[in-house]
Amino acid sequence: MKVAMVIPPYRYGADPRHWITVPPQGYGGIQWVVATLMDGLLEAGSEILLLGAPGSPVQGGVTVSAAVEAADIHVAIKAFDPDVVHDHSNAAALPPGEVGPTVSTHHLNGVPERQANGIYVSRAQRTAAGSASAPVIRLPVNPSRYHFREAKDDNLLFLGRVSAHKGVREAAAFARAVGLPLTVAGPAWEKDYLDALLADFPHTVSYIGEVGGSVRAELIARARAQMVLSQPSGGPFGGRWIEPGATVVSEAAASGTPVIASDNGCLPEIVPGVGRVLPVGREITPRDAERVLRTLPTAQAVREAAVHRWGHDTIARQYLAVYERAISGEVWT
Incomplete structure (x- = not known):
């Protein structure tokens, strides 16, 4: 065709x-x-x-x-x-x-x-x-474009636009609650938001800017979990933000990296089986965060789910x- x-x-x-x-x-x-x-x-x-x-x-x-x-x-x-x-x-x-x-x-x-x-x-x-x-x-998702790793580093990853509707602050709050560093990679077009994020989470967040190619694939593969805590407000076009498709979910899963997501938009449809879904607005305690990490699916399970569902x-x-x-x-x- x-x-x-x-x-x-x-x-x-x-x-x-x-x-x-x-x-x-x-x-x-x-x-x-x-x-x-x-x-x-x-x-x-x-x-x-x-x-x-x-x-x-x-x-x-x-x-x-x-x-x-x-x-x-x-x-x-x-x-x-x-x-x-x-x-x-x-x-x-x-x-x-x-x-x-x-x-x-x-x-x-x-x-x-x-x-x-x-x-x-x-x-x-x-x-x-x-x-x-x-x-x-x-x-x-094409699994051949990603690096599968069972052994993970002890850090969390946010990959995407550094903006309120993508839930970067919520990801940082989760990381701080569980005592893990959060790597933030992606474009930051809203400087005030980024500055406030780094000021409020100085010992948790490491911002590395945009990444591509093998560096990006390796970041996804090595992370303990991919954070996708999308929020219903703060979107780029005003009004309610409904997460439409979330490319990073399938990319992370194909790399054997489980996902921790909010229940906004598409995420409750696609994350079960490859990660955990948390209600928007829920305050995460250290005990909650530890339980979420402990109950994430294995690298092999999320990889198999990604290939089966979204290959x-x-x-x-x-x-x-x-x-x-x-x-x-x-x-x-």
């Missing part, structure tokens, strides 16, 4: 010639999702045109387009003549226009711009968008089935 894969084009660093690639150089949730999905589609024999990520590594079966403007993306898609277009940009890079059968994965909160033939990454996200029957396909080949097959529905002319909301 020929698939045109559209992602939102984002600049990387200060040089205007550089873009966040697939896979990303550092932070980039959508880019990681697309990279992993492409792994599965390529193994299934698909041919892919990647748009919105100039400079991405070239691999067999993938053509990387230089197009980043909507008009140029339309031209490139028509020249490629795909069987289906898969939009990951919430219509930002692919506004309405005739480009053939199209499906759209929603990666954010709220109601998507393109609702026809939408795909959601969790039931919580789908419900918040007002849909009852659109497909839910989980975020994929890139499994998720690719689910997408191929949805592509066939769109190609046949079916329309859903």
Whole structure:
């Protein structure tokens, strides 16, 4: 199958010639999702045109387009003549226009711009968008991209945007309660939030900035647990934050690293079996924190669960089935 894969084009660093690639150089949730999905589609024999990520590594079966403007993306898609277009940009890079059968994965909160033939990454996200029957396909993980380790270091890890809605302070409070250091890795665009975090948890939090590649994979693999204490407030777009898909959950589990998560959004759907879920707003005592750590599943158990539930080949097959529905002319909301 020929698939045109559209992602939102984002600049990387200060040089205007550089873009966040697939896979990303550092932070980039959508880019990681697309990279992993492409792994599965390529193994299934698909041919892919990647748009919105100039400079991405070239691999067999993938053509990387230089197009980043909507008009140029339309031209490139028509020249490629795909069987289906898969939009990951919430219509930002692919506004309405005739480009053939199209499906759209929603990666954010709220109601998507393109609702026809939408795909959601969790039931919580789908419900918040007002849909009852659109497909839910989980975020994929390719275990070969991660390092599996049974032996863990005595530290906790937060990996992601350093922001209130991602629950970094809550992760630091848990780490302090249990007496373990917390490594925080990710972009910190809200300086006041980071400064307050470091001031309030000086002996607990170590901030190392954005990481990518093998450094990132090794950090995930070595951690005692991955902290995903997402919060319902403080989101980037205002209103209630509902954690949509949580890429870090599958990445951690594929590395044999259990997850400690809140019950916000998708997390109660995906974390059982690979970690523990804690209620938002619950104050964690040292005794509570120790019990949570003691009852986490083993590295082998979470790895097996990740591959079974979210393996890139499994998720690719689910997408191929949805592509066939769109190609046949079916329309859903």
